[in-house]
Amino acid sequence: MAAAVPRLSSSAAASSSSTLNHPTLRRHKPSSSLPSSLRLPLQSSPCLSHRLTLRSSVPSLRLPCSAAATQVSVFDTDDKPHEQCGVFGIIGDPDAAQMCYLGLHALQHRGQEGAGIVSSDGSALHSVTGLGLVSEVFSDASKLAPLVGSAAIGHNRYSTSGAASALANVQPFVAGYRFGQLAVAHNGNLVNYRSLRHELESKGSIFSTTSDTEVILHLIATSAARPLIARIVEACESLSGAFSLVFLTADKLIAVRDPHGFRPLVMGRRPNGAVVFASETSALDLISAEYVREVNPGEVIAVDVNDMLIATSYLLTRKPRKSCVFEHIYFSSPNSIIFGHPVHASRYNFGAALARESPAPGADIVIPVPDSGLFAALGFAGASGVPFKQGLIRSHYVGRSFIAPNQEERDLAVKLKLAPVEGILAGKSVVVIDDSIVRGTTSSKIVRLIKNEGKAREVHMRIACPPIVGSCYYGVDTPRAEELISNRLGVNELRQEIGCDSLGFLSLESMKGAFGEGRHMLCDACFTRKYPVTAPEPLAAEVGDEAED
């Protein structure tokens, strides 16, 4: 495993001292024009030039068809909520940055728009961030070379707040303030971001990004509390919403989870004693770290690089636990343990419950919509006795976008990603298991694909979660409520719209029942609209609006 990690060369490592003095990537106003009671210059990475090189080295696209050719993102067409972000942190490991790089690979499914690592050499922080996949940002060993030291944090970005394509919004963020340097990586979404930012800006704070995470750094910087842990606790007490955070200073790694525990965060330990924090246990597995436990909701865990002592404290605010059930339905990797439950087992149980609640008498085969429907389809097949088959083959090589000849060819996204296996489907009555339906834009295409090209006789859609009727405010990119198809159509109307022979959803009771006693500790707001934290109305002024001078 270690052989696959880009290693540092000593000469490359020696060049890392240039990491700390790059200009701010982006400001809403020039700093000189503003009174600044607070200055928190977010440092760009040493590879700003690298990023520019990366971008300019991408060959220009030659559109093969007419001027109507369209670049289509597969994210526009897959009808899934999109994952928040992934965070990773490690301390006490001589190969901290390399372990972080591997951890981010294991968390790649949580965000594909950008990635970054910040390391500490014991006295200073070093940062490399960029747009794209982990493998694109860290495309060879030289990209990891500046990241010296025995502690590091990393982040995979999917934008739920802040402009998706802005380099400045790629985390971890690094700030310099009166007590030195501080880096942060955040998974989640702050529902009071606008009001916090408005308040900070009215006191003179200058922001360099449009990300909600930056307010956390400002709150820490403006806190009068001592020492650092107290400042972090005080800042986090002001936050409302979802936050699983890892912070890095010159000598400390700190992990914090919001009092509801919306997003996952786990702790592990490597055989060499290094302490690891990660969004999912799959990241621990990849670096041979043992899963120790979850970071509890509201918990603050600090590890000092000098003695590796672990200090635990809690935020004062206590809330009922409300962990995101969608982590089990769709987001998390099946080989992860999330909120203490193995994800593959949850999905299997969802499918088995679906078979009992919504059987398909006379069906010949059960097939998943790959990949996320796989374990639920196995559960349905196991409980019903209907044979499991791979009737749809997913292409893993489509990439994140493709060129469609014209606007009408957007349907190509489904065909490019999913190919029906006629030899398995032809003449059969088929149960198709999908994890969820959001806008309903792809389900009808999948049904057409199975019927018209796979030549199936009947298609019975079974969905391994309840109808989605609410948007998420806690770090998941869901459409507005009016775009959710289950808000417009009942099950039978939706069946007609999709064009399948029958349609069934897993009930809320059965879904939560799969977690036993843990059923009361789950957020289910996108199925019930019972929001644990009410999203405040946005202020009249949007973030980034400038006041009259």
Ligand code: SF4
């Ligand atoms: Fe998860 Fe839905 Fe709650 Fe958002 S609203 S945290 S997606 S369960």
